Amino acid sequence: MTINIIRNRLAFLQPTKLDIVDESSLHQGHKGNNGGGHFNLTITSEIFKNKTTMERHRMVYSALQDLIPKTIHALSIKASAPLE
Numbered sequence: 001m002t003i004n005i006i007r008n009r010l011a012f013l014q015p016t017k018l019d020i021v022d023e024s025s026l027h028q029g030h031k032g033n034n035g036g037g038h039f040n041l042t043i044t045s046e047i048f049k050n051k052t053t054m055e056r057h058r059m060v061y062s063a064l065q066d067l068i069p070k071t072i073h074a075l076s077i078k079a080s081a082p083l084e
Contacts, residue, residue, distance in 0.1 A: 002022070002037055002039070002067075002071055002072070003020045003022060003039075005067065005071070006020055006039065006041070006064060006067075006072075007020060009063045009064055009067075010043065010060065010063055010064075012063070013043065013045040013047050013048075013059065013060075013063075014045060014046065014047060015043050015044060015045045016044050016045065016046070016082060017042065017043065017044035018041075018042070018043050018044075019041070019042040019043075020039055020040070020041050020042075021039065021040040021041075022037055022038070022039055023038045023039065023040055024037040024038045024039075036067075036068070036069050036070050036071050036072050036073030036074075037071065037072055037073060037074075038073055038074040038075075039072060039074070039075050039076070040076045041060070041075060041076065041077050041078070041079075042078045043060065043077070043078070043079050043080075044079075044080050044081065044082055044084075045079070045081065045082075046081060046082060047059075048079055048080060048081040049081040049082075050081075051081075053079070056077075056079035056080075057077050057079060059079075060075075060077055060079060061075075
């Protein structure tokens with residue numbers, strides 16, 4: 001299951017919160033979709049402290065890059081450090 005793959009790939013970030021919602025059913029028949037899923041990701045990690053939003057997103061995308069675009073077609077990311 002893709003959610004488990006994403007969860008395992010992001011484990012190196014030692015998240016204190018990791019919510020992954022598969023929103024693929026909302027996008028069925030979406031033009032340009034090659035079959036990959038649509039996911040909404042919320043992650044909180046101490047590793048994100050003092051990092052910009054772009055740096056945080058790059059860390060996530062780097063861990064998942066080989067899954068895009070075939071397994072993951074769209075990914076919405078909300079990445080934060082604790083207490084933000």
